[in-house]
Amino acid sequence: MKKLKRSARLVEMTQYLLFRPHTLIPLTTFAERYSSAKSSISEDLTIIKEVFEDEGLGELHTIAGAAGGVKFTPKVPKDTALETILRVCERLQQPERILPGGYLYMTDMLGDPRLLNDIGKMFASIFSARDFDVVMTVETKGIPLAYATAAQLNVPVVVVRRDNKVTEGSAVSINYVSGSNKRIQTMSLPRRALAEQSRVLIIDDFMKAGGTIRGMIDLLQEFKATVAGVGVLMEAGEMDGEERLVDQYVSLAKVHGVDPKTKQIIIKPGNFFE
Amino acid sequence: MKKLKRSARLVEMTQYLLFRPHTLIPLTTFAERYSSAKSSISEDLTIIKEVFEDEGLGELHTIAGAAGGVKFTPKVPKDTALETILRVCERLQQPERILPGGYLYMTDMLGDPRLLNDIGKMFASIFSARDFDVVMTVETKGIPLAYATAAQLNVPVVVVRRDNKVTEGSAVSINYVSGSNKRIQTMSLPRRALAEQSRVLIIDDFMKAGGTIRGMIDLLQEFKATVAGVGVLMEAGEMDGEERLVDQYVSLAKVHGVDPKTKQIIIKPGNFFE
Numbered sequence: 001m002k003k004l005k006r007s008a009r010l011v012e013m014t015q016y017l018l019f020r021p022h023t024l025i026p027l028t029t030f031a032e033r034y035s036s037a038k039s040s041i042s043e044d045l046t047i048i049k050e051v052f053e054d055e056g057l058g059e060l061h062t063i064a065g066a067a068g069g070v071k072f073t074p075k076v077p078k079d080t081a082l083e084t085i086l087r088v089c090e091r092l093q094q095p096e097r098i099l100p101g102g103y104l105y106m107t108d109m110l111g112d113p114r115l116l117n118d119i120g121k122m123f124a125s126i127f128s129a130r131d132f133d134v135v136m137t138v139e140t141k142g143i144p145l146a147y148a149t150a151a152q153l154n155v156p157v158v159v160v161r162r163d164n165k166v167t168e169g170s171a172v173s174i175n176y177v178s179g180s181n182k183r184i185q186t187m188s189l190p191r192r193a194l195a196e197q198s199r200v201l202i203i204d205d206f207m208k209a210g211g212t213i214r215g216m217i218d219l220l221q222e223f224k225a226t227v228a229g230v231g232v233l234m235e236a237g238e239m240d241g242e243e244r245l246v247d248q249y250v251s252l253a254k255v256h257g258v259d260p261k262t263k264q265i266i267i268k269p270g271n272f273f274e
Numbered sequence: 275m276k277k278l279k280r281s282a283r284l285v286e287m288t289q290y291l292l293f294r295p296h297t298l299i300p301l302t303t304f305a306e307r308y309s310s311a312k313s314s315i316s317e318d319l320t321i322i323k324e325v326f327e328d329e330g331l332g333e334l335h336t337i338a339g340a341a342g343g344v345k346f347t348p349k350v351p352k353d354t355a356l357e358t359i360l361r362v363c364e365r366l367q368q369p370e371r372i373l374p375g376g377y378l379y380m381t382d383m384l385g386d387p388r389l390l391n392d393i394g395k396m397f398a399s400i401f402s403a404r405d406f407d408v409v410m411t412v413e414t415k416g417i418p419l420a421y422a423t424a425a426q427l428n429v430p431v432v433v434v435r436r437d438n439k440v441t442e443g444s445a446v447s448i449n450y451v452s453g454s455n456k457r458i459q460t461m462s463l464p465r466r467a468l469a470e471q472s473r474v475l476i477i478d479d480f481m482k483a484g485g486t487i488r489g490m491i492d493l494l495q496e497f498k499a500t501v502a503g504v505g506v507l508m509e510a511g512e513m514d515g516e517e518r519l520v521d522q523y524v525s526l527a528k529v530h531g532v533d534p535k536t537k538q539i540i541i542k543p544g545n546f547f548e
Contacts, residue, residue: 004325007284011325014288019391051278051285103441107467111432113425117293139414140433147418151387158385159414167377193381 003035006044013044017060017072022154026069045070056080074152075125084118085252085269095263102258104265110141110205119233119252120148123203126250126272127229133198134158138187138212142204145233149203158193160216162186172222176215187215198225208236210246235270277309280318287318291334291346296428300343319344330354348426349399358392359526359543369537376532378539384415384479393507393526394422397477400524400546401503407472408432412461412486416478419507423477432467434490436460446496450489461489472499482510484520509544
C-alpha cells in the first residue's frame with residue numbers, strides 16, 4: 001500500500017478497526033500497511049481511541065509487548081442502549097400490532113438492519129468480557145439477531161433446525177417440551193456444526209417459559225459444549241404462576257401485558273436494565 | 275457535540291458514513307455535528323472519498339444544491355470479488371464436504387459473519403444502481419445472506435416462511451413446485467410484511483431449477499410487487515437437460531459437479547464473472 005498522510009491514514013485505520021472487532025491487530029500490521037513508524041501509528045491510535053470512546057462506539061485496547069497490538073471492542077453505553085430499547089418498546093406498543101391469540105407482530109422490526117445492528121452491539125457489549133467460540137440460535141426469527149451479535153463478537157453462528165435437513169449430514173436431534181403449549185418438539189444440529197468443548201452464547205428473539213432455550217442447553221450437552229451466556233430480545237413478564245425453565249439470562253425488553261380487548265400493550269425494558 | 279479537530283473529525287465522519295450506506299447525509303448535518311464550516315467538511319470528505327475509493331470500500335457521491343449532501347455507496351471492485359469467490363470455491367471443494375445424496379455441506383461458511391459481510395457487499399455492489407424497497411429471501415439458509423445484503427443497501431428484509439406461523443397474522447400463501455424433486459410445497463408471507471408496489475431484490479443461497487425463486491416471484495405478484503433483481507450465492511451448473519424456471523439472475527458461484535464416488539467437487543465462479 002502506498003504511504004499515506006496522517007489524515008488518510010486515520011480514515012483507513014478507522015475502517016480497518018471497525019470491520020475487525022474483537023481481533024488483535026499487531027502494530028506492525030499498520031506500520032507495514034502504511035509504511036509508517038510505529039510511533040506515528042501509536043499517535044493515530046490515541047486519536048481514534050478518544051473519538052471511539054467519546055462517541056460510545058467502543059473501546060480500543062492496546063496490549064504491549066511482542067505479542068501485542070490493538071483490539072477494538074464494540075461497547076454501547078448503558079444509557080444509549082436504554083434509549084434504543086425505549087424506542088423499541090414504544091414501537092411495539094402500537095395497538096395495531098396485536099394479532100389473534102394475543103401475539104404481537106414484530107417481524108418488521110426484526111427486518112430492520114440498522115436496529116438489528118444496534119441490538120447486536122448491545123448483546124456484544126453485555127457479553128464482551130466472556131470468551132465465546134460461537135453464537136447459537138434456533139430458526140427462524142432469532143437468526144438475524146444471532147448474526148448481528150456474532151458479527152460484533154467476531155465468532156461464527158450456528159443455527160439449530162426444527163427438522164433434520166438432508167443437506168447438513170449426520171445430526172444430533174433431541175426432543176424438548178415447549179414450555180408455553182406443552183407440546184413435544186424436535187430440534188437438531190449437524191454433528192459437524194459445533195466442535196466439542198465450545199463455549200456458546202445463545203441468542204433468541206423471545207422467551208416465555210424458556211422451553212426452547214432449555215432445549216438448546218440440553219442439545220449442547222450432547223456436544224460437550226458449555227453455555228456461557230443467554231440473551232433474549234424480549235421475555236414474557238407474566239408467567240401465570242408457571243416456572244421459568246432457564247435461570248440465567250439477559251433480556252432487553254419485557255412484555256408485561258397484551259390485552260386483545262382493550263388493545264393495550266405494556267412493554268418495558270428487560271432485566272438488563274433493572 | 276463538542277468541536278473537533280480535523281483529525282478527530284475524520285475518524286468520526288468515517289464511522290458515521292460507513293454505518294449509513296445508501297443514505298443521503300446533508301452537509302449541514304456534519305457542519306452542525308462538529309460546529310465546523312461547510313468548507314472544512316467538504317475538504318474532509320475529499321480525503322475520505324480518496325481513501326474509500328483507493329481501498330475499494332465504495333464510492334462517496336456529493337450531490338450539490340439545497341437538497342444535496344453526501345452518500346456512501348459500498349462497492350467491491352470486481353477483481354476483489356473474484357478473489358473472495360475463488361477462495362470460497364476452494365473451501366467448498368474440500369472432499370469431506372460431500373454428504374450422502376451428493377449434497378455439499380456449506381452451513382459453516384454461511385455461519386461466518388465476515389464472509390457474509392463480503393458477500394453482502396458484493397450483492398449490494400452488483401445491484402447498487404437499482405432502487406429497492408426491500409430484500410426478500412425464504413427461510414432458512416438464505417436469511418443471513420439477505421441481511422448482509424440489506425445492511426449494505428439500507429433496506430429492510432422480508433423472510434418468506436415455509437409454513438404459516440400464527441404469530442405473524444394474516445398471510446398470503448401459494449403452492450409451488452420445487453424444480454428439483456417436483457414436490458408441491460407451500461410458502462407464505464404475512465400481509466403486512468410487504469407494501470404494494472414494492473421493488474424487491476430476491477437473495478438466496480442456492481438455486482437448482484429455480485422452483486423456489488419462481489415461487490417467490492409468483493408470491494410477489496399477489497402483493498403487486500416488482501422483482502427488480504435476483505441474486506444467488508451458488509447455482510447448479512448441470513441441469514440434466516431440465517429447464518431453468520428463472521431467466522434473469524446473478525450467481526456468484528456455480529457447481530459443475532459433485533461426484534460422491536471419486537469425492538471430486540468442481541465449483542467455479544458464477545455467471546456474474548463470465
